[in-house]
Amino acid sequence: MRTADILSYLAANRERIAAAPGFRVLVLRDVTVEPLAAPLRYCLAEHGLRAEVTFGGYGTAVQDAMRATGAKWDLVLVFFALEELAPDYDVTGLDAAEVAERLRQELESIAAACQATVLVPTFPPPLSGYPLRRDPGLADQIRAVNDRLREAVHGAPYPVRLLDLALVLGGLGWERALDPRSWYLHRLPFSGAALQLIAREAALLGAEQRGHLKKCIVLDCDDTLWGGIVGEVGPERIELHPREFPGSAFYDFQKRLVALSKQGILLCLCSKNDEEQVFAVLDRHPHCRLRREHLAAWRVNWRPKPENLRELAEELGLGLDSILFVDDQPRELEAARMLFPDICCVLTPQERHALPALLDRFFSIAEPQEEDLRRLVAVQADATRLRERARHGGSLDAYLASLATVASVHRMRREEVARACRLSQRTNQFNLTMRRYSEGELLNRCQDPSYAAFTLSVRDRFGDLGLVGVLVARRENATAEIEALFVSCRALGRNAEDAFTRACLDDLRKQWRPSRWRAAYMAAARNGQVERFWERFNFSAMRTDAGTKILEADQIRTAEALGRHVELTD
Amino acid sequence: MNDEAEILRLVGLALGLSPAAVHKGLTSEDVPAWDSLAHITLVGLLEEHLGTRFHENEIAELVSIEAILATMARRARGDCDN
Numbered sequence: 001m002r003t004a005d006i007l008s009y010l011a012a013n014r015e016r017i018a019a020a021p022g023f024r025v026l027v028l029r030d031v032t033v034e035p036l037a038a039p040l041r042y043c044l045a046e047h048g049l050r051a052e053v054t055f056g057g058y059g060t061a062v063q064d065a066m067r068a069t070g071a072k073w074d075l076v077l078v079f080f081a082l083e084e085l086a087p088d089y090d091v092t093g094l095d096a097a098e099v100a101e102r103l104r105q106e107l108e109s110i111a112a113a114c115q116a117t118v119l120v121p122t123f124p125p126p127l128s129g130y131p132l133r134r135d136p137g138l139a140d141q142i143r144a145v146n147d148r149l150r151e152a153v154h155g156a157p158y159p160v161r162l163l164d165l166a167l168v169l170g171g172l173g174w175e176r177a178l179d180p181r182s183w184y185l186h187r188l189p190f191s192g193a194a195l196q197l198i199a200r201e202a203a204l205l206g207a208e209q210r211g212h213l214k215k216c217i218v219l220d221c222d223d224t225l226w227g228g229i230v231g232e233v234g235p236e237r238i239e240l241h242p243r244e245f246p247g248s249a250f251y252d253f254q255k256r257l258v259a260l261s262k263q264g265i266l267l268c269l270c271s272k273n274d275e276e277q278v279f280a281v282l283d284r285h286p287h288c289r290l291r292r293e294h295l296a297a298w299r300v301n302w303r304p305k306p307e308n309l310r311e312l313a314e315e316l317g318l319g320l321d322s323i324l325f326v327d328d329q330p331r332e333l334e335a336a337r338m339l340f341p342d343i344c345c346v347l348t349p350q351e352r353h354a355l356p357a358l359l360d361r362f363f364s365i366a367e368p369q370e371e372d373l374r375r376l377v378a379v380q381a382d383a384t385r386l387r388e389r390a391r392h393g394g395s396l397d398a399y400l401a402s403l404a405t406v407a408s409v410h411r412m413r414r415e416e417v418a419r420a421c422r423l424s425q426r427t428n429q430f431n432l433t434m435r436r437y438s439e440g441e442l443l444n445r446c447q448d449p450s451y452a453a454f455t456l457s458v459r460d461r462f463g464d465l466g467l468v469g470v471l472v473a474r475r476e477n478a479t480a481e482i483e484a485l486f487v488s489c490r491a492l493g494r495n496a497e498d499a500f501t502r503a504c505l506d507d508l509r510k511q512w513r514p515s516r517w518r519a520a521y522m523a524a525a526r527n528g529q530v531e532r533f534w535e536r537f538n539f540s541a542m543r544t545d546a547g548t549k550i551l552e553a554d555q556i557r558t559a560e561a562l563g564r565h566v567e568l569t570d
Numbered sequence: 571m572n573d574e575a576e577i578l579r580l581v582g583l584a585l586g587l588s589p590a591a592v593h594k595g596l597t598s599e600d601v602p603a604w605d606s607l608a609h610i611t612l613v614g615l616l617e618e619h620l621g622t623r624f625h626e627n628e629i630a631e632l633v634s635i636e637a638i639l640a641t642m643a644r645r646a647r648g649d650c651d652n
Contacts, residue, residue, distance in 0.1 A: 002618050003611065007583045034607040035614070181626055182610070192614045 003192055006042045013045065023049040023206050026068055026076045026114060028061035030084035032188040036077075039196045043203030046344075046361075047212040048321065051203075058187075059084055062106050065113040073116035074438065075206055078107065081189065082123050082142070090126045094141040100148030104156075111158035115440030117209065117418075119202055120153065121163040122146040125174055127183040159418065159439030161205060168197050204364040209439075211426030214265070214344065214362050216296070216318055217257065218309060220327040221271040221278050224348050225290060226250045231273055235280040240287045247287070249352035254289035256356055260363060261294045266316060269298035270308045270325070305332050306339040317490070324362060400494055400565040403460040407496050408569045409503040412453040412470070417442045420455060420470045427486040428526040430497060432519070432533065433548070435472075435484040442472075450475050451483075452508060456500040458491050465491055471504045480514035498536065499563025505537065505556050517556055522548040573620065577638055580619055584612035597634035609633070 010017070023044055027033060037053045044051040056064030061078055082089050085099055103120075111118050123142055130138060146166075153162045169177040177194035190198065207213045222229045227239025227246050240254075241247030261267050267290070271278060278300045282292050297315050299308035305327075313320050321342035327333050333345035344362075349355055412420060417439050424437040437445075445451040456469030468491035472484040487497045508514065519534045531549075537558065539551035574594075582592040585603045598604040604612075613632060617623055622645060624632070632638050 003615050004580065004583055004619060007611075007615075011583070011586075032607075032610075035610055038611070185626060185629060186606070186610055188610060192618075 001196060003038070006038050006196075010038065010041055010045070017041070017045045017050050020045065020048055020050040021210070022052050023210070024052045024054070024072060024074045025202070025206075026054050026056065026065075026071075026073045026116070027079070028056040028064050028076060028110065029079040030059050030061070030081040031079055032058075032182075032186050033079050033190070033195070035188065035192065036195045036199055039199035040202060043196075043199045043361075044206055047203055047207035047210070049203075049206060049210060049212065062109045062113075065110040069113045069115075071114075072438070073114045074209065075202065076110060076114045076116050076118045077202060078110060078118060078120045080106075080120070080123070082145070083127065089141075090128060090130070090138060093137065094145060096141055096144035096148055099145050100152055103149055104152040107152070107156070107160055108158060111156075111160055111440060115444070116159070116438045117205065117440075118158070118160040119163050119205060120149070120160065121168075121198065122149060122165045124165055124169075124178055124189065127178060127180055127189055129180075157414065158443060159421075163198065163201055165198075168201050169194050172197065200361055201364060204362075208364070209422055209425060211422050212321070214324045215322040216266040216268060216312075216316060217260065217324045217326060217359065218268045218270045218312060219257070220329070220332070220348075221269060221273055221281075221300070223328040224326055225254060226281065226285075226288075227352070230277045230281055235277065235285055238281065238285070240281075240285060242287055246352040249355045251287055251289065252356040253358065256359070258289050258294055260359070263363075265363070266296040266318075267294055268296055268312050268316075269300055270305055270312065270327075271298075271300045272302055272305070273300050275300040304335065306336050309336055309340065309343065324359065326358070397565075403462070403494060403565070404567075405458060405460045405494050405496060405565060406567045406569060407499050407503075407563075408457040408459075409454055409500055409507075410570050412442065412446050412455045414443070414446065416455050416467055417446065419467045420453075423467065423470060423488060424484070424486060427488060428524065429489045430492055430530055431484075431486040431524070431527050432482070432521050432530055433484050434522045434524045434527065435486075437472075437484070445472055452504075452511070454500075454504045454507070456487065456491070456496065458494075458496050460494075469497065469500050471501065473504070473508055475512050475514070478513075478515040479518055480508050480512050480516070481518040482520070485519075495563050495566050499566035499568055501537065502558040502563055503568055505558055509556070515554070517553045519551045519553075520548050521551065573642055574639060576619060577616065577635065577642070580615045581612060581635060581638070584608055584615050592635075594635050594639070597636075599633075604633075 025040065027036065034055060040053055041051040061080070065076070080103060082094070085102065086094060107118055107120060123146055125139070125142065150162050153160050172193055177191055178189055179191040182188040182191070204213070219225060227250055228237065230238050239247040240250050242251050257267055269278065279292065281288050282290060297312050299312060301308070309320070309323070309325060313323060319342070320340045324344050324346055325333065325336050326346045326348060328348040330347060333347055336343050337345050346358065349358060421437050421439045421442055424435065442453065445453045452473045454471045455467050457467045458465040469487035470484065471482065474481045474483050485501065487500065491497070517539065519539050521531055521534065523531065534551045537553070537556045539553045539556070542550050542552045544550070578592045578594070579589070581587070581596065582589055585601055585608055587601065598609070609632070613624060613629055616638065620642065622642070624641070628641055632641060
């Protein structure tokens with residue numbers, strides 16, 4: 001994308017972006033990276049977030065982080081430069097262990113000070129080029145530093161992610177990703193194209209934290225999954241082939257879609273066609289990579305597409321903002337956009353060679369986290385549950401019993417912090433205090449003995465819903481105070497929230513022996529359903545502080561009936 | 571759109587100025603937002619849109635619209651270092 005398009009987009013959408021939730025990014029650096037701000041604003045806006053970008057001084061990353069303590073950052077980007085860490089490294093060589101250890105210490109200080117997820121890029125080749133007498137040792141040394149940095153990041157007890165520049169900028173190649181002219185003139189190592197790719201990955205991490213990642217791709221068929229109109233030319237004559245262009249572009253696009261489905265992204269069809277014709281291609285075309293079993297749902301009929309899109313979202317239990325709608329007809333996209341402004345509409349490119357990479361900007365090249373994978377796959381099981389509920393007619397009890405729900409409740413583990421953080425950011429309905437946590441804040445609560453953080457994971461006979469609930473409590477003298485309680489709407493309606501709360505309160509009663517309990521309810525736009533939740537546990541409203549109802553109890557009640565049809569495990 | 575109009579548009583875009591505020595006589599001294607960092611963005615925009623790549627010695631001289639136009643005119647005549 002050209003810089004002018006990015007700046008024009010930001011100018012044209014200024015008001016819409018201003019109304020979006022803020023996302024605070026602190027950029028700490030040894031080098032000039034200010035031109036990252038515009039693409040970062042653009043990429044975060046694409047995910048429904050308003051970037052607030054702050055740059056630290058040159059070579060003062062740790063000091064700037066210390067000064068920025070308490071500022072509620074969402075993401076800290078740290079651009080170290082070997083040219084600053086070891087100015088003569090291209091002559092004297094690098095001690096990978098020493099450099100990596102210094103980086104590890106600095107990252108730890110930054111993470112502790114900022115209490116936010118830290119994103120650190122790997123090191124590129126030297127901007128001055130390799131020494132004239134080519135020294136293969138230097139390339140190996142840089143690789144060794146990057147390997148050790150990766151090890152430090154993977155084993156870190158604080159939230160930090162690696163931005164592997166070799167992967168992120170691989171499509172450009174170093175020749176186009178690094179800019180020696182900018183380096184010598186402005187101390188800016190990266191080209192504009194490289195900064196856009198870095199911004200894209202950083203924004204994907206932001207979207208992931210806020211639960212704004214796309215979960216479902218709804219696809220048109222003709223001239224999207226294959227070339228030509230299947231209803232006119234027949235399944236045998238559509239353009240779809242492993243080697244012959246333009247069929248090869250559609251073939252590769254399908255391969256990418258199948259790969260995304262294996263990562264848990266749901267694929268759906270929404271096509272004006274005869275269902276029989278479309279499935280003649282999916283079931284029998286020799287080169288069709290996308291098969292019926294890859295689809296979560298489909299609407300292949302002659303009805304208006306917005307109606308079909310709404311039905312698909314309902315069937316899969318997804319918000320429209322988590323859907324990408326891909327079509328070759330601008331008027332179909334416009335119709336969808338008019339009715340559902342939250343749907344992200346993507347027009348297939350007129351030049352077919354650009355089709356395979358069409359959706360790259362929506363999905364990180366980083367491996368999906370296991371927890372997210374499970375959550376996304378669980379969406380497929382939800383559709384089955386809906387059908388099961390219909391089968392049980394009006395009996396909720398019979399339906400709940402048939403689910404065989406098992407709830408696992410335990411103290412939050414290090415590996416659960418990232419997912420719990422994202423859940424706190426995006427849970428609005430069953431959320432008692434609307435408390436949003438950064439990864440650092442949650443990590444602190446796992447380690448600080450005056451806090452207790454619990455997680456709820458749920459599975460049933462249809463599948464594993466993964467981590468769906470969090471309760472955080474704080475001990476102050478003899479009082480146990482519930483700081484936060486939120487449960488994903490995916491897990492509601494099966495009494496798991498009652499079973500979870502009861503298990504947490506039981507645990508706190510045994511561990512802390514409090515003489516007084518305190519809880520809160522903060523009224524927000526969508527959490528009216530939990531206004532009286534604490535009354536189930538014998539809490540009484542005492543007062544209201546700045547819109548937050550404070551409830552207290554001397555003794556809590558945790559009746560067995562709460563959480564019926566839910567089996568609890570540790 | 572000719573090069574001159576396009577250059578005026580790009581300067582406005584890079585510096586966040588409305589079209590009415592951009593004229594041929596504009597220099598970096600007139601616009602506080604035209605600092606060294608905005609200059610990097612402006613040079614990138616001009617290169618992308620005008621299909622050119624400035625010589626390293628030219629970049630620091632592109633501090634007014636007249637200078638940008640003069641540089642582009644020189645390039646059009648083939649009168650440049652690269």
